[in-house]
Amino acid sequence: KAGVTQTPRYLIKTRGQQVTLSCSPISGHRSVSWYQQTPGQGLQFLFEYFSETQRNKGNFPGRFSGRQFSNSRSEMNVSTLELGDSALYLCASSFDSGRAAETQYFGPGTRLLVL
Amino acid sequence: TQLLEQSPQFLSIQEGENLTVYCNSSSVFSSLQWYRQEPGEGPVLLVTVVTGGEVKKLKRLTFQFGDARKDSSLHITAAQTGDTGLYLCAGNTGGFKTIFGAGTRLFVKA
Numbered sequence: 001k002a003g004v005t006q007t008p009r010y011l012i013k014t015r016g017q018q019v020t021l022s023c024s025p026i027s028g029h030r031s032v033s034w035y036q037q038t039p040g041q042g043l044q045f046l047f048e049y050f051s052e053t054q055r056n057k058g059n060f061p062g063r064f065s066g067r068q069f070s071n072s073r074s075e076m077n078v079s080t081l082e083l084g085d086s087a088l089y090l091c092a093s094s095f096d097s098g099r100a101a102e103t104q105y106f107g108p109g110t111r112l113l114v115l
Numbered sequence: 116t117q118l119l120e121q122s123p124q125f126l127s128i129q130e131g132e133n134l135t136v137y138c139n140s141s142s143v144f145s146s147l148q149w150y151r152q153e154p155g156e157g158p159v160l161l162v163t164v165v166t167g168g169e170v171k172k173l174k175r176l177t178f179q180f181g182d183a184r185k186d187s188s189l190h191i192t193a194a195q196t197g198d199t200g201l202y203l204c205a206g207n208t209g210g211f212k213t214i215f216g217a218g219t220r221l222f223v224k225a
Contacts, residue, residue, distance in 0.1 A: 004157075033213070
């Protein structure tokens with residue numbers, strides 16, 4: 001079974017631009033979560049999608065948004081980029097029976113650099 | 116607020132030494148995971164523990180889940196340079212949220 005894939009792996013943008021990151025979960029997994037990881041803040045939860053609906057949301061500004069498609073693939077968008085948005089963005093998927101959170105499997109991440 | 120506290124935050128040891136990393140909380144977890152992450156890559160799942168008192172072994176790594184399912188430990192025997200990385204614990208409390216610890220950064224010197 002293929003693992004979680006994320007594209008692109010690396011991205012350089014300038015302040016004020018917007019960016020869209022993509023995540024394909026493990027086949028059969030219905031839950032997709034997004035995290036931001038920086039050296040200073042560690043792993044910060046952005047949001048989680050299940051069956052095309054946002055089920056959980058972290059404490060990030062509205063510039064950060066996401067969506068999930070019917071095939072469980074997910075995208076996250078960051079608008080009006082700021083220097084502080086430079087980070088490793090991680091996507092994780094889990095099978096999720098719908099009863100409770102289950103083990104998450106991570107993709108390799110997208111390294112975003114904002115200049 | 117549910118928290119998972121990991122200790123120590125940083126650990127630098129010589130190859131061949133043993134070490135233990137701890138993950139503690141006041142919350143009860145239905146399951147707990149340990150991950151290892153290398154720079155620039157995503158965390159890789161090492162193990163999931165679900166039963167209080169459970170002990171799992173993965174070669175030189177031993178994982179223990181506390182009897183009350185509030186804490187866990189990871190013990191590495193005879194550390195190797197390839198064990199270097201960030202070790203993360205994560206817990207599920209039975210809802211739809213997963214809580215992550217801040218991580219333990221391990222550096223094993225040759």
